[in-house]
Amino acid sequence: MSNELGKKEKKFLVKFMLHIAMFLAVLALSVLLNETNDLSIYSTGFLAMTPVIPVIFLLQLVVKHYRSLDEYIQRVMGESLLWAVGVVGCAAMAYGLLSEMVEVPSISLAFMLPAIAVIFGVAQSIKLASDTHEE
Numbered sequence: 001m002s003n004e005l006g007k008k009e010k011k012f013l014v015k016f017m018l019h020i021a022m023f024l025a026v027l028a029l030s031v032l033l034n035e036t037n038d039l040s041i042y043s044t045g046f047l048a049m050t051p052v053i054p055v056i057f058l059l060q061l062v063v064k065h066y067r068s069l070d071e072y073i074q075r076v077m078g079e080s081l082l083w084a085v086g087v088v089g090c091a092a093m094a095y096g097l098l099s100e101m102v103e104v105p106s107i108s109l110a111f112m113l114p115a116i117a118v119i120f121g122v123a124q125s126i127k128l129a130s131d132t133h134e135e
Contacts (some may be wrong), residue, residue, distance in 0.1 A: 019058035084120035
């Protein structure tokens with residue numbers, strides 16, 4: 001069974017990396033086309049949003065993989081995601097409130113999803129480590 005699980009995990013990781021590669025390729029192409037051509041505002045807006053398309057397919061892949069996992073791992077991932085969204089959401093709200101009171105550098109909203117992903121990974125590692133120590 002673990003060999004089957006290993007194959008499933010490896011297949012998921014390969015697909016995951018392919019989706020990330022597609023995202024990076026579309027991002028590079030959209031930036032290159034935007035900088036080398038004099039495009040209308042609509043074309044520029046379309047190019048700016050095209051890298052989201054591979055991310056949507058990546059999300060679909062992750063949800064499908066999540067559904068195939070056992071209940072314990074789903075519970076760990078769910079709690080980790082709640083922590084990640086909560087931490088990033090609170091940080092965004094705090095930064096927004098701070099920016100209303102004092103002059104602070106602007107931060108692009110494009111960094112929210114990567115921040116959620118990083119905090120999700122950290123929270124998941126902490127949760128799995130704490131559960132291992134409890135046993």
